[in-house]
Amino acid sequence: MRRLRLAIVPYALLLMLVFASVAHAENDGRGFAGATDDKTITNVAFGVIAFFPVFVFAMSMLQKALEKRKEARKAAEKQLHSAPWQGGW
Numbered sequence: 001m002r003r004l005r006l007a008i009v010p011y012a013l014l015l016m017l018v019f020a021s022v023a024h025a026e027n028d029g030r031g032f033a034g035a036t037d038d039k040t041i042t043n044v045a046f047g048v049i050a051f052f053p054v055f056v057f058a059m060s061m062l063q064k065a066l067e068k069r070k071e072a073r074k075a076a077e078k079q080l081h082s083a084p085w086q087g088g089w
Contacts (some may be wrong), residue, residue, distance in 0.1 A: 033040065 030036070
């Protein structure tokens with residue numbers, strides 16, 4: 001595994017050096033979306049502001065659902081192991 005890492009590192013560095021010049025050569029430094037004005041910056045900032053509460057809410061709901069599943073699994077396991085013997089001799 002170590003030899004593989006040592007072989008990949010030089011190629012990765014070479015690839016970054018090759019693509020660095022291409023990245024600076026396009027668009028006259030304007031970026032992917034073209035020229036940036038105040039309206040664009042404002043809309044992106046509003047998007048960032050809206051993203052974080054939605055992200056926190058979604059992750060909280062996911063955690064709640066996972067906790068509910070965990071508690072149900074624990075209760076089922078506890079009931080399985082604490083059930084009295086049924087049947088037998």
